[in-house]
Amino acid sequence: MGSVNRTVVTGLLRALLALCVSALLAAPLAVAWGIGRTEITDYLGANQVTIAVDYTGETRVDLGPLGNAYLPMAYGPVGLTITAHGFGDPDAGTSLLSEDTLRSYLNLYYDPQQAIAGIAQGLADNAVRHIVVAEIVLVLIMIGWTQRHHFLSARLVRMSRAQQGMLGYLMVLITVAVVVIAPPAQEPAQRYEVTVADGTRFAGLTVDSAVLAELLDRGVVGLRKMADRQQSAMDDYVDKTTANLIQESERLPQPRPGEQLLFGISDLHCNLAMIRFWHQVVTMTEPAAVFSSGDDTVNGTATERSCVTGERDIAQDHPFIDVGGNHDSPITERQMKAAGATVLDGKVTEVDNVRYLGDDDPEYNPPFSTTRVSERDETEEQLGQRLVKQAIGRNVDVIMVHQPSAAWPIVQAPDPPAKLITWGHLHVQYGPQVIKHSDGSWTVAIQMGTAGGVAAPTITSFSTPFSPPRTSADGYFFYRDQATGLITGVQPVHCLPNASVIIDDRIQTGDLSQLPPQTRGRLGGDATPTPTATPSGSAPAPGQRATARG
Structure with missing residues (x-):
């Protein structure tokens, strides 16, 4: 044997x-x-x-x-x-x-x-x-x-x-x-140096056509002039907004005892000026986490890596949670993950004791196109319905989607199974509004505006990564009660095209003192919570104006 x-x-x-x-x-x-x-x-x-x-x-x-x-x-x-x-x-x-x-x-x-x-x-x-x-x-x-x-x-x-x-x-x-072994390169009969590229990032550039050499000479000159002009305008804008932000710093969020800040954005669309501005805002406020409801880039291409890494760096040492929008791609998601972000994929994901749920948009805009194609056999509405089923009974804190049509099934669900629901896509803020639950708790729902200040989701509006915003660029602070996880307030921040900074008053969204003892115990709240103002209103249909923005 x-x-x-x-x-x-x-x-x-x-x-x-x-x-x-x-x-x-x-x-x-x-x-x-x-x-x-x-x-x-x-x-x-x-x-x-x-x-x-x-x-x-x-x-x-x-x-x-x-x-x-x-x-x-x-x-x-x-x-x-x-x-x-x-x-x-x-x-x-x-x-x-x-x-x-x-x-x-x-x-x-x-x-x-x-x-x-x-x-x-x-x-x-x-x-x-x-x-x-x-x-x-x-x-x-x-x-x-x-x-x-x-x-x-x-x-x-x-x-x-x-x-x-x-x-x-x-x-x-x-x-x-x-x-x-590939066949050796055929040496052209003659090569022409593009001398205007000397001393630039394209030094050593040669071509095999005199016509192309002339075109590139003119193109590099034009590119250099445009880059210098837009860089100067972007630097000037960031300097002005930073100065205005410092002047308004007393209005920045001040969490109460037992609260933590979450900072949310959507539709940044690779705007480098606003990446720098939001980075400064996060530096001054130190939120527990930063999240994005999608459309981080313009076209979802590999060359937009600097935008992706820059957006991830807005959170600095704090977690960054992301879902892909219709202008992002699998390339964007891989770059986000490589940069250290948490990219949601349809599963409940806990980050520093906050439970997030979301998934990338089932639609995708091919680069430089306003036409949308389906990436998988799922509609926006089916995405929302799937997330509702996934969230039930899992004590989800935040559900993030990109388009209003995906958010609508979640918002309309009886006692929506999340404490905060966010989406974007339309580049305009709607809400925040509060959905009261039968047990006395609540859900806050909000359509976030564009963090990049992009005027409208059209192809012509996306030539903005290197320019100041064309419309209000919006970011949102959410006050989260650490004991219950409920959102007790929302505070929007707006950066306008003229470089002015508007920090809205805190919008109260819930009164912890009104929670029934049984609900408070189930959520983990104290017996005598700090009272807050009582909210009013009901949730807006995503994509429809509910209240005037503060």
Whole structure:
């Protein structure tokens, strides 16, 4: 019996050793093959691009009939080929220099490292998938070879070691030559330096067309002028709003004993000026957590990584909780998670003793489009209904969705199963309003305005990341009773296009002293809570005006 066990163990150890050796031998080939097959589609500025990894040792930007641009950006032999789409029409050169097109490329000019990092992350994720597939296939082939006596003829099995080695060498050589190594880049007959790029983030840029060289010379000049102008306007706006905020600082939230602050925003849409303003507001108030009801970006592209990391940094050392809006994408969600945010995914998630529930929007606006497409087989209303079922009996504190049509089933549910319901999307504040429960507790419901000051959800309004807001930019403080979790007050903060700052009075939303003892005990409240003003009104239908904003 002991001999049988030793035989089994020995066989298992040999199999494990063979597996490890096969994986080790396959790894270099799998890595080389996976990298060479890496390709993603994203947006650079207003143009959709296909970005493919190759072994040419440089970065080539294919602009179609306009020619190719070359950047000295590579990692050893590993380079990129970026094929830009939309330059096939005769007016492509003119559109390249239009103000709208130049504005769409400002994100690359302002913070190219963040944009590059966003693209690099997408390429890395794609490469890993290819490498894993290649590794599995190669390991299976190698293991199959070790077991060839089960399915090959006796003559092939009896091959000499030299013959086996030669066959293995030929297989590796063919794999490397045919699959891994890309053909060398063809050196163009002549390259033209784009001298205006010297001393900028695009130093070393060359092209293979005199016409393209002239276009880029003019384009870089225009981009630089626009960037300088908008940077100056943005800095001036932030300086003024910060000064006005300091003047109004006595009106900033002051929680009562037993209360904590939560700070909520929605529809920031990558506005860098407002990211800096809200960062200052959070610095001065120290809320327990910051959350966003979606539309963090403009288009949900990899190059908007700086917006995502900047928004996450609004919370600083505090938690940041997020749900995706219709202008965000899976890329945005991955970037948020990488930045340290908690991205809700349809499950109740507890963060520092506060229980959040939400999910990303089932609709998505493709970049630079006002058309919405469905990302999954679920309507907005079904999303709201699903969250209601998920929340019942789970003592949820905050339910976050993006669109009013998703919020409506939650708000209309009998005794809504959350203490706070927030949404955005329409860029206008409605509420806050209070829904009284049969047990004497309540739910606060509010449609938050746009934290980025974006005038309306249209394509033309989204050219705002590098400019002051076009309408009131709104953020919201929620006073949460730590014993019961109930929201006892809401205090909006508004930043106007003229740089003035308006801090509303605290809006009382609940009276803890009126809670029945049984309800107070179930929620964990003290027997003698601090009394607050009695709220009035009922919840608004999402998307419909309920009360005038304070």
